[in-house]
Amino acid sequence: MDDSLTADHRERLRAAGVEASRVDSLVVRRVADGLPPWWHDLDNALYLAPGARLPESVLSQLMLIPMRRALVVVGGPMDHLVSLLLGGDDATVFLDERVVLTAGEVYCGAGSSIVLHGPVLATRCAVIDARNGGSIVAAGDQLWASNVYLATDDMHRLADRATGERLNPFGASIRLGEHVWLCRDAVVSGHVEIGEGACVAMRAVVRNQKVPAHSVVGGVPARVLRDDVRWDYDDVP
Template identity: 25%
Template sequence: MNHKKTITLPHIFKTLLPKQLYRQRFLLQDKGHSNYIEIANDVRIIGNSTITIRKGDNNRITIGSHGKLNKLKIDINGNHNQVTIAEHVKFSGQLLVVGNHLRIHIGEHTTAIDCYILARDKSVTIGKSCMISRGIEIRATDVHKVYDIDTNVRVNKAHSDVILGDHIWIAANVTISKNVSIADGCIIAAGAFVNKPVTIPNCMVAGTPAKIIRQNVRWER
């Protein structure tokens, strides 16, 4: 049976207007309880955008003003999670949260053409004024577990959140893995696989695995 809810909103979504949702073609699914969704009145939503709460309680989704969302998919499976898109964000892609007490945050004035973000095991934070290209994957987990045969200890466990600083440029087809933080002002070259923290600000990173190839750089849109 298809339990998908379209436009008809539970009483907990009093901040949303059904007519506005219909005009913006924003599809809402909610299979949980006591979940809170707030979308600023002036957010422009185009394409087939969806919010799905597969199961869970006390999840919160907030989308700030002056945003432009294109084919945005927000998918939550768990409890006490937060997805926050700040003001003046232009975003296309998928935000997926699996687990409890996790967070995805996208800072103000950040843009993304095609970005997949997975918060599972740990959270993901993207700073202000970042420029994210197409074909981007940002993952706070490997999803599948790998164990040492002798000790039965998991060897690929996520131990820290993925945190991207402010004013970072991520070029096309980049993958950012678990436990990664990237300092302010960095440039991640096309095709890079970033699996270790980049602690030096204003540097250029490239390769698989990614390495710093130049320091003391700045970029403009």
């Protein structure tokens, strides 16, 4: 039986935001052994690239709640991941090679998607949460400090008492461009676009905002503190 990525699953990854060139270059194999029968019976799929793996504790959590048509693609070893949970049918998760989420937690709800292109380095305790049909897509070359929190939704409805209108985001989309630095305790939620080369300062809250490329934003809510900047991994004068 052919266990390579199916054409339907390739198209689904593209629709979720995986770069077409990356989809075309993927070499992964569908996992058949060690998963409960319901996983296969309900048309779920877990693909691993050569050398990719999930910790046993994460894999067991992934299988706790039956769902349909889940698609999970893992491109590298995720030895330090704490949890990967799916919250319903048609969840899509793509964790590319060179994605390091030390003590990280990933949650993908029904009809939602999370796409992390490598490399992503999250130093500790990143939480990545997409739900209500929302999506999170990060281009490559991400640096996330400790306790970064990315969430499409607030998990509970907040409404106007008189009209019943929902006030907080529902099924939002988050997009991070190439070479983005999220500093310690940064919060990104709701409909957000963060431009290439941007830096989100420590404890800043970016919510329903567009962050310009090559800018530094900080504060609650975040505002532009400096534009036309370049940040580097090397800490030099």
